[in-house]
Amino acid sequence: MSLKGKVALVTGASRGIGAAIADSLAREGAIVIGTATSEAGAVAISARLAEFGGLGMELNVTADDAIENLVAVIEKQHGAIAILVNNAGITRDGLLMRMKDSDWDDIMDTNLKSVFKASKAVLRAMMKARVGRVINIASVVGVMGNAGQANYAAAKAGIIGFTKSMAREVGSRGITVNCVAPGFIDTDMTRALPEAQREALVGQIALGRLGDAQDIADAVVFLASDKAAYITGQTLHVNGGMLMP
Amino acid sequence: MENIEARVKKIVAEQLGVNEAEVKIESSFVDDLGADSLDTVELVMALEEEFECEIPDEDAEKITTVQQAVDYVTAHLNK
Numbered sequence: 195m196s197l198k199g200k201v202a203l204v205t206g207a208s209r210g211i212g213a214a215i216a217d218s219l220a221r222e223g224a225i226v227i228g229t230a231t232s233e234a235g236a237v238a239i240s241a242r243l244a245e246f247g248g249l250g251m252e253l254n255v256t257a258d259d260a261i262e263n264l265v266a267v268i269e270k271q272h273g274a275i276a277i278l279v280n281n282a283g284i285t286r287d288g289l290l291m292r293m294k295d296s297d298w299d300d301i302m303d304t305n306l307k308s309v310f311k312a313s314k315a316v317l318r319a320m321m322k323a324r325v326g327r328v329i330n331i332a333s334v335v336g337v338m339g340n341a342g343q344a345n346y347a348a349a350k351a352g353i354i355g356f357t358k359s360m361a362r363e364v365g366s367r368g369i370t371v372n373c374v375a376p377g378f379i380d381t382d383m384t385r386a387l388p389e390a391q392r393e394a395l396v397g398q399i400a401l402g403r404l405g406d407a408q409d410i411a412d413a414v415v416f417l418a419s420d421k422a423a424y425i426t427g428q429t430l431h432v433n434g435g436m437l438m439p
Numbered sequence: 440m441e442n443i444e445a446r447v448k449k450i451v452a453e454q455l456g457v458n459e460a461e462v463k464i465e466s467s468f469v470d471d472l473g474a475d476s477l478d479t480v481e482l483v484m485a486l487e488e489e490f491e492c493e494i495p496d497e498d499a500e501k502i503t504t505v506q507q508a509v510d511y512v513t514a515h516l517n518k
Contacts, residue, residue: 321481363477 198223206282208235210381214407220246229253255308265315274319280309305349326369361427370426377433380404400435
């Protein structure tokens with residue numbers, strides 16, 4: 195599944211699923227630009243990706259014009275972006291009755307609006323190239339819902355709807371747009387959950403274990419490859435059988 | 440002026456995948472040349488690149504024929 199020489203942008207690549215995605219795309223030959231919210235994070239990404247010709251760059255996905263500016267810089271330095279992975283995301287969990295407006299807005303800005311902005315920013319070059327891959331990281335929670343994550347689930351479900359619409363709009367230009375919906379993956383984000391909740395969740399997984407970030411990365415690499423050319427508008431569930439929609 | 444018209448027609452033909460001879464000054468992109476909405480967006484992008492200008496969305500919506508494109512570019516380049 196060679197991605198040799200293709201420029202890939204992965205948001206939120208400093209750790210967890212994003213890091214695994216960035217590293218995996220790089221190993222397949224892509225020139226990967228991974229973003230982090232801090233300069234230290236960007237430096238760490240550069241250290242990981244340098245041997246493959248990639249690098250880390252600082253990006254706050256919620257800052258005005260930040261994504262557009264970053265895409266312009268990448269296109270100038272490395273050429274048109276062929277693969278976009280919208281991975282950056284945060285949680286602000288809490289029961290709805292106690293959820294603050296800011297908890298809602300932060301999630302929408304970081305997890306959903308950033309997908310719109312980044313996808314739009316790379317689209318011009320992809321339309322021209324008549325080929326492109328946009329892969330959005332959704333979540334099983336966006337499909338099944340989860341108590342305490344009304345904001346997160348809404349944003350992730352929003353990503354799925356966005357993905358389907360964009361896929362219909364740009365399909366005629368050879369651009370595919372898909373989601374990967376991770377289930378319960380062993381990352382910093384899920385380690386923050388209470389032990390009892392973790393155990394209860396594992397009990398619902400057919401394969402009886404948490405997923406690994408690499409499981410998600412492998413799905414992304416597939417969707418980014420030429421082998422997935424006829425797949426668009428889909429949500430690929432990688433959740434160990436936790437949900438079978 | 441003729442130069443601009445020729446350049447516009449060439450871009451229209453390339454972008455919409457039609458023969459240059461079919462592109463008349465009065466041609467409508469959608470009605471005569473079979474463009475869909477995405478084609479017209481791409482066409483404006485191509486015009487922006489060819490003439491090194493930026494066409495705001497509200498202006499772009501009004502460019503639906505070859506004549507309108509030529510007029511817009513002519514007016515814009517004279518500024």
